[in-house]
Amino acid sequence: MKGKILVADDEVRIRKVITLLLKEEGYEVRAVENGQEVLDALPGFQPDVILLDQQMPVMTGVETLEEIKKIRPQQIVIFVTAFGSIALAVDAVKKGAYDFIEKPFDNDNLILKVNRAVEHCQLKGEIKTLKQQLDPSGIPIIGDNGGLKQVVAQVKRVAETNATVLIHGESGTGKELIARAVHTYSKRADGPFIAINCGAIPLSLMENELFGHEKGAFTDAKEAQPGVFERANGGTLFLDEIGELPMDAQVKLLRVLEERKITRIGGKKLIPVDVRIVAATNRKLEEEVERGNFRLDLLYRLNVFTITIPPLRERQKDIPALIDFFIAKHNKALHLSVQSITQAAMDRIQAYEWPGNVRDLENAIQSAMILASDGIIQSEHLPMRVKGYDQIEIKPTEKEGESIREINAQVEKEIILEALKKNNYNRTLTAEALHISRKTLFNKMKRYGLA
Template sequence: MYDFKILVVDDEEEFRNVYKLMLEFRGFEVSLASSGEEGLSFLEKEYYDLVITDLKMEGMDGTELLKKIKEKNYNCEVILVTAFSTVENAVIAMKLGAFGYFIKGQDPQILLKEIDKLLKIKELENDNKTIKSSLMSFNYLLETHSPKFKEVLRISKKAAESNANILILGESGTGKEVIAKYIHQCSSRKEESFVAVNCQVFSDGVLESELFGHEKGSFTGAFEKRIGRFEEADMGTLFMDEIGELPLNTQVKLLRVIENKAIERIGSNKSIGVNLRLISATNRNLDKEIREGRFREDLLYRINTITVEVPTLKERKEDLPILINFFMDKYQNEMKKKINKMEDGLLEMLINYDYPGNIRELKNIIERLVVLSDNGILRKRDMPSIKVSVQENPEIGSVVVLKPLREIRQTYEIKYIKLVLSRCGNNLSEAARILEISRRQLYNKLEEYGMSEQYVK
């Protein structure tokens, strides 16, 4: 069921509690506000599908609250509730954009029917959003300012114009499946199926059944005939992710399928022709796998007519702002949380991190920050315990725990002051001259960092 959130605004506690009891019994998530002003503060921080507000309240009344909600584009519907029914009030409410109008004392089922009507509308909108979001995600992940990634897209688009088998190389989390889908979308097969299978997640016997299918009764548990991924992808594209994990015996069968353009289901001798484009991907070094006897050299030659190497996120840092904004929008919408800003220094932390887990790690970090956010603010304290490479500065060391910029400045300011004082024989006046600050400012720094007793006798 769609996660439907309702905010009830009423200055009478008894009515608020009745609404809460009735609506939570129906499975809705309910928040309560005792005034129009408090209701607006709730809407600043959280997303709600519906506001049920009393018309007559002290301070900001229901009509004024409705106006504010529409002015600020909170994207929620409003049902006005009143003890006194007049045609004039109903007309005003509808003109202002209220979804409905409910009279206290009426059968509560009337209100619940209005809410159910809105719920169905929201569920349809959500289904459409999911489809649209999937398309947007795909397009957004292809947006780039990186010369390296632009070259990947150029090669992929050219490769798509042929029927050549393509091998995509890249670290885990770099978006190899996104590139595979892009190739499919750029090809003449785009109206046909794109079928993905991860070779890593299946055991040997199950993987062969997954790829080639099986006949009923061909092995214990084969209670019915199964169509494999090769048949499913006929006329379209088969994407074999983590192909470097294929066991040798399955590699032999795959080689035969590529050469003969036909498969045999497990338990059958009948040959079934397949016409598809094969795209493979791996994060393994296949040359090394061949040398160590874990991958067939002749299979590599069949799957890598064209090779595409996807750069790591560290190699395309120009794209970090695009990806950060994309994942923030994605998780705000999914979690119905409104994010207004990032705490100072957080964006620098996100930009300066190297992301060994690539886009997948960035996605997880942003999701975590949105989940743990309060009052619409993403905070540094909610960052996971990550490390950043700082090899360009040997004085710091090869790795350091990622910290707020203020702490880093403080740490290295202390180190540098100590170094200058040492060079000056602990002469404060000389050190202050080199640092281009006054002696008093230097003394204050020493006090701040608890070093005054050490240097001021």
């Protein structure tokens, strides 16, 4: 289960559609028809995200939102409003809504916004949990690796300033967690933390995402919309995978960093923004500059203070502590009671190079915990890539080549499962990553019991 979603809408058809969409994405969903039922469901269900319609009996969406915030101030709410009622949605955001969706909604857009909101909720929870395991410096850390201690010291120092930060690290090393730590321990902690993945936004939408647009700027611009710079005003803007930013956007980003002002698409007014920039990349930007893919002057602007996160293969001694942390975390989240891991399984884990780093390790431990019915993680419970293909038991078969097909099926299932996890179980993104159609992906998921 990826998370819990509470859906509130007085239209039965809408409730059913949203419930089906989100259940297919792996969420646990509860649907209600009015604001009072939302408030009644909160204590027992404890949703990660609430989808809240505006037009409902008993109390409106805005009224319900106000009551929710009295009970659970940190609750993430996505406001759903009818076409042409953007003013209400903006008012809801001002009153604490995380985001809003306009009816009639696009299914993929709804799933994308829910995924982002749940990820935001879970990251907040992880940071809160990690704070309970802090070292005396007050910065979250798991392990005693010297390189990681240096990262913590750097976070402490730079958080006290307003300097732009560039974070280097391979995929899965925790770049966003470090960026959030910089924000959390800075003077901007009470301001917003807005994260954007520069590699996940289509080129045609990049400028709109960064700077927003004015009403009438293009055909579908029914209302003015702020970009991430305005939404992060007074706080921190995290530009993940900055190396993926297109050249045109690099030029405009450079200008904003120099002038600290933005102009919306279709607008003429310069809007001042007070934003701290934290960027991250898994690329060597100096090499990208030499290839002509990244502007040198932008690199100079971003590279004021650099933090490099060591990959997990350089932190082998930290793996046992990380495993203990993940077992405790997922015992609670998945209602399991795993107590330990065998030395043979630990040896397999430490022998693996973990190209996906800490995120990859967490996924592997979570998967192994589900299979460990006796509460002890054994070597055979580990994902195939970790335990090694020599662990596959080849059984004699009557038909020649059948065992090969079985192995191929196991490998294909493993690849699909890893791609689903990497893309937050979004089928559209997973299909694109695997270079197959969404229908083909669905059929394979059904065949392997992943649906």
